Amino acid sequence: MGPADVAGPALSRLAPGALVRSAGVVVVRLARVARAVWRFAKSHVPRWMLPVLAVCLFIPGPFDELAVLAVVAIPVLRSRAARAELAESVAAAWRQPAVRAVGPAETEPTRGLGLVPGEGDLVTFWGLDYERRLRVIIDTDAKNEADDQFAIVHALLSPSLDVRGLIAAHFGNRRTRESMAESRKEIDLLTRLLSLDGKVRVENGAPHMLPDARTPVDSAGTRLIIEEAMREDAGPLFLAFLGPLTDMAAALLLEPAIAERDVTLIWIGGPAYDGHDGAKPEFNLSNDVAAANVVFSSPLAVWQVPRPAYVTMGVSYAELYERVRPCGKIGDYLVRQLVEFNAAHATRERSWEYRSLGDSPAVGLMLNPNCGGWNTRPAPGFTYDCGYDYSREYRPIRVYQSIDSRFVLGDFFAKLRAFSESDELT
Numbered sequence: 001m002g003p004a005d006v007a008g009p010a011l012s013r014l015a016p017g018a019l020v021r022s023a024g025v026v027v028v029r030l031a032r033v034a035r036a037v038w039r040f041a042k043s044h045v046p047r048w049m050l051p052v053l054a055v056c057l058f059i060p061g062p063f064d065e066l067a068v069l070a071v072v073a074i075p076v077l078r079s080r081a082a083r084a085e086l087a088e089s090v091a092a093a094w095r096q097p098a099v100r101a102v103g104p105a106e107t108e109p110t111r112g113l114g115l116v117p118g119e120g121d122l123v124t125f126w127g128l129d130y131e132r133r134l135r136v137i138i139d140t141d142a143k144n145e146a147d148d149q150f151a152i153v154h155a156l157l158s159p160s161l162d163v164r165g166l167i168a169a170h171f172g173n174r175r176t177r178e179s180m181a182e183s184r185k186e187i188d189l190l191t192r193l194l195s196l197d198g199k200v201r202v203e204n205g206a207p208h209m210l211p212d213a214r215t216p217v218d219s220a221g222t223r224l225i226i227e228e229a230m231r232e233d234a235g236p237l238f239l240a241f242l243g244p245l246t247d248m249a250a251a252l253l254l255e256p257a258i259a260e261r262d263v264t265l266i267w268i269g270g271p272a273y274d275g276h277d278g279a280k281p282e283f284n285l286s287n288d289v290a291a292a293n294v295v296f297s298s299p300l301a302v303w304q305v306p307r308p309a310y311v312t313m314g315v316s317y318a319e320l321y322e323r324v325r326p327c328g329k330i331g332d333y334l335v336r337q338l339v340e341f342n343a344a345h346a347t348r349e350r351s352w353e354y355r356s357l358g359d360s361p362a363v364g365l366m367l368n369p370n371c372g373g374w375n376t377r378p379a380p381g382f383t384y385d386c387g388y389d390y391s392r393e394y395r396p397i398r399v400y401q402s403i404d405s406r407f408v409l410g411d412f413f414a415k416l417r418a419f420s421e422s423d424e425l426t
Contacts, residue, residue, distance in 0.1 A: 035421065036090050133162040135234055136366060137225060139205060140359070141171035141179065141243030141287075142186040146341035147313075148242050149334055150412065151359040152190055155240070156200065157415040161366060164228050165201035166191075167221035169243040170208055172287040180207045183243075193330040194419075205247040209288035216250035225251040229258040236262045240362040241269070243284050249291035252298050259299040266362045267295075270306040273377075273388065273399065281386030282307050289382050296379040302397040303365060309372065309400045310358035315409060317353045323413045327420035357409070361400070364408035372403040 138155055142148040155161055168184035176182060184204055191197045205221035216222070225247060228237050241248060248265060251258055269284030269292075285292055295302065317339065325335040342352045364371045377399055381392035 130159045135237045136161045138240045139167040141169040143182040144171035146338040147357045147359045150357045154363045154412045165224045167205045169205045210290040213290040216253035221247045222250040226255045229263050239265045241267045242359040244287035245291040245295045246288045249294035264301045266303045272308045286386050292382045305361045305400045311356045313357045327416045361403045371407045372400045374400040
């Protein structure tokens with residue numbers, strides 16, 4: 001019995017649809033290998049050669065491909081490290097499962113994007129199905145600094161999170177009188193770069209802080225929170241607040257029953273509890289102390305990530321340029337806006353080559369509540385100079401002292417690369 005006798009019966013047992021899907025997987029993997037070689041060439045071949053390579057790809061006949069291979073081979077033949085790098089890149093590209101399956105029998109993945117409400121309950125990503133997904137709303141002062149953007153994209157690329165909406169939050173009036181509107185514009189830009197404009201619900205939050213702890217500032221964002229929190233047909237709801245607590249406080253004042261629902265608030269904000277975190281006031285708290293007092297005095301479940309924990313999410317320019325910038329338009333924008341923000345706010349003493357992605361722990365904790373060390377303590381009140389008022393004690397809350405930055409940032413880098421590769425293949 002020869003090889004043909006073995007292969008023949010095996011192939012005959014495969015349905016035509018399976019053959020089509022197998023061929024499709026091979027095509028996708030070959031395309032990934034080609035992209036890996038192209039990325040290698042871009043990083044090792046002189047820039048003036050890249051247009052020559054691009055032109056060669058459009059010339060009929062075999063000689064253009066041979067020219068491309070010859071040019072790419074120049075750095076490979078010169079360096080053992082380059083040979084190893086290329087081999088590893090090609091092997092990794094080939095081993096990675098197809099992000100998009102081919103054939104009518106397959107469920108088409110959503111490239112890891114958060115499921116758009118109304119499209120069903122199943123998301124497939126990396127060959128894994130996500131059916132019981134966590135409902136999430138993100139309230140973000142997106143144009144305040146340069147880290148909210150990373151958290152927003154991370155959440156939208158996480159298949160286990162059902163992002164029910166994004167709320168544009170204000171960030172005070174120290175730099176602009178239109179801070180909420182600027183946050184909304186930034187959110188719209190991010191969804192557009194992800195090809196999600198019109199597919200993810202986006203609402204405006206309050207344009208300014210609460211006038212006092214008894215008066216809500218109503219908004220479409222607040223109504224979104226109330227709507228999702230009071231649903232009877234859904235599971236737990238997580239609210240990630242990356243800026244001030246204005247919209248959460250307004251929702252509690254308008255509908256106090258929210259605090260009794262299966263709702264958990266994750267807040268990136270507040271100073272150190274030992275009073276020794278270096279700077280004062282903490283920015284997110286300072287933009288609405290009254291709102292923080294409303295939320296912390298309520299029965300709502302709260303997970304707090306204070307400043308000493310969120311500032312540990314440092315990432316360097318070197319890593320951003322290597323792992324984020326090559327990932328399509330969204331990767332380029334994320335890095336560019338961060339570098340520009342740093343340059344605009346650098347001190348005279350020194351230049352910066354890193355930034356803390358301090359809002360990303362909110363996403364990490366929704367994916368893995370144990371990706372940080374925490375304890376429980378009575379919720380304090382807040383003084384109007386942005387300190388804690390320990391004379392007031394409310395129900396226990398969870399306070400994180402540390403965050404596993406490797407888990408959070410590594411997960412983001414992997415999902416962003418998978419998204420950019422699938423986006424370029426479709």
